[in-house]
Amino acid sequence: MKPLIVLEDNDLHxxxxxxxxxxxLARGDYEIALGGESLKKGRxxxxxxxxxxxxxxxxxxxxxxPVDSKDPFTSFRFCGGRILDRFIRGKLGAEGGTWxxxxxxxxxxxxxxxxxxxxxxxNRTVIRRSLDAGSRLIYLPVKAxxxxxxxxRRGPSDTLGDxxxxxxxGQPPEARELGAWLYFHxxxxxxxxxxxxxxxxxDCEIQHLAQLVLLVSAYSQxxxxxxxxxxxxxxxxxxxxxxxASLCDRVYIDxxxxxxxxxxxxxxxxxxxxxxxxxxxxxxxxxxxxxxxRASGL
Numbered sequence: 306m307k308p309l310i311v312l313e314d315n316d317l318h319x320x321x322x323x324x325x326x327x328x329x330l331a332r333g334d335y336e337i338a339l340g341g342e343s344l345k346k347g348r349x350x351x352x353x354x355x356x357x358x359x360x361x362x363x364x365x366x367x368x369x370x371p372v373d374s375k376d377p378f379t380s381f382r383f384c385g386g387r388i389l390d391r392f393i394r395g396k397l398g399a400e401g402g403t404w405x406x407x408x409x410x411x412x413x414x415x416x417x418x419x420x421x422x423x424x425x426x427x428n429r430t431v432i433r434r435s436l437d438a439g440s441r442l443i444y445l446p447v448k449a450x451x452x453x454x455x456x457x458r459r460g461p462s463d464t465l466g467d468x469x470x471x472x473x474x475g476q477p478p479e480a481r482e483l484g485a486w487l488y489f490h491x492x493x494x495x496x497x498x499x500x501x502x503x504x505x506x507x508d509c510e511i512q513h514l515a516q517l518v519l520l521v522s523a524y525s526q527x528x529x530x531x532x533x534x535x536x537x538x539x540x541x542x543x544x545x546x547x548x549x550a551s552l553c554d555r556v557y558i559d560x561x562x563x564x565x566x567x568x569x570x571x572x573x574x575x576x577x578x579x580x581x582x583x584x585x586x587x588x589x590x591x592x593x594x595x596x597x598x599r600a601s602g603l
Contacts, residue, residue, distance in 0.1 A: 307333070308397055311347035313340040313354065314368060319382075326386035327393075335393065349396060351381055351389075364396065379512070387519050388552065395583035411525040413518065414555040414589075415447075415536035417546060417578055419571045423559035424539035425454060430591055431535055431557060432494060440531040442494040443487065445521055447514060447549065448539045450503040458488065458498045465517075466500025469509055472516045480523035494535075511545050518552050543574060547581045556582065557589045 310327065314320045320339060328337050335348075344350065349364045368382040372392055381389060414431065418424035435442045445465075446453055463486055471477055478486075487495045500506065506514075518536065525532040536553070538546050550556045558579075561571035579588060 308335040308348045309338055309343060309346050310335055310393055311338050311340060311343045311350045311352075311363075313344075313350065313352040315353060323386065323389075327390060330386055330390040335397065349393060379515075385516075385519055387522065391552070391583055391585050394585040410529060411522070411532040411534070412554040413522045413525070413534040413536070413552065414557065415538045415546070415550055415553050416557040416559070417543075417550070417575065418539055418559040419561050419575075420559070421452070421539070424452075424537075427557045427559065427591060428454075428535075428537055428539075431533075432492070435533045435535070436493045438531070440533050441525070441528070442533045442535055443521060443525060444490070444494045444496040444535050444537065445518070446496075446499070446537040447506050447541055448537055449507050450499055450505075452539055453499075453537070455490065455492055457490075457496070459501065463498060464500050465497040466505050468497070469505075469513055469517060472513050472520070473510070477516065477520055480520055481527050483520065483524040507541060511548050514545065515548055515552060518549055522552070543578060547578055550578070550586065551581070551583055553586055555587045555589055557591065560590055 312320055312324055312327075324337050324339060331337065338347065344360055344363065347360075347363055349366065351366050351368055353368050355367075366381060369380050372379050372381055372384045372388060379388075381392075384392075416424065416427045416431075418427055432442060432444070446457075450457070465486075468478075468486055486497055488498065490496050518534075521534050525534045536549060538549065541549070558575060561568045561575065582588070
């Protein structure tokens with residue numbers, strides 16, 4: 306029997322829209338029901354009732370409570386369906402190992418690297434592997450623009466900066482319309498025209514960056530074909546990176562080595578970063594020997 310997620314709210318329009326969105330994202334891995342007798346069979350309940358429910362096995366969450374205790378400003382009501390889906394999968398996965406996503410053809414990923422060399426190695430490898438596998442890749446740099454290795458286009462209009470301005474104004478485009486903002490790079494991936502100032506993306510408010518990631522991820526799923534949204538997060542502050550990584554399916558990490566003070570500090574920060582990821586996020590580490598052999602032509 307599939308896990309049953311129960312939704313309950315006084316706003317019936319909101320309830321119907323959230324039910325439709327979660328049903329789409331669930332892909333058959335769990336079922337959605339609206340209140341009533343379903344409470345007795347449910348595993349998780351999202352509600353606006355202030356009085357506690359004492360039903361055995363029912364995990365109750367209020368719509369207005371934060372999704373993550375580290376981010377008190379994003380509640381379940383306003384986090385969006387994709388984040389709520391990840392929370393549900395994380396809860397169900399915590400009960401019995403990693404919770405799978407049935408028929409998943411699109412995934413979103415980012416990386417934590419402690420040196421420019423490691424960042425470049427991870428970027429090159431993920432992009433090459435995705436393209437070699439026949440996936441459509443959308444490259445989304447969330448970093449200082451002077452750190453981007455490939456050539457890129459800029460304005461005068463329809464840049465990633467313009468898109469973020471629309472998001473900040475509460476007027477984002479529909480996910481299916483995002484193709485008009487992308488162009489095909491000569492390296493084989495899709496990407497955006499970039500803003501004028503080098504730090505615009507790195508310094509953007511985290512809630513707007515999170516909405517951007519969710520929007521691009523939703524667009525990658527519109528065709529049903531294998532796709533990857535790759536966030537190049539080199540040099541992004543760890544607090545921001547932790548929020549964006551929690552929205553990803555995969556996170557590639559650079560495991561610091563050595564006995565220096567900086568290496569020890571990097572390992573500590575890596576441990577703290579990993580502890581903040583949801584169970585649904587897969588942590589990946591590249592095989593250094595494989596990449597070194599490939600680089601040397603062996």
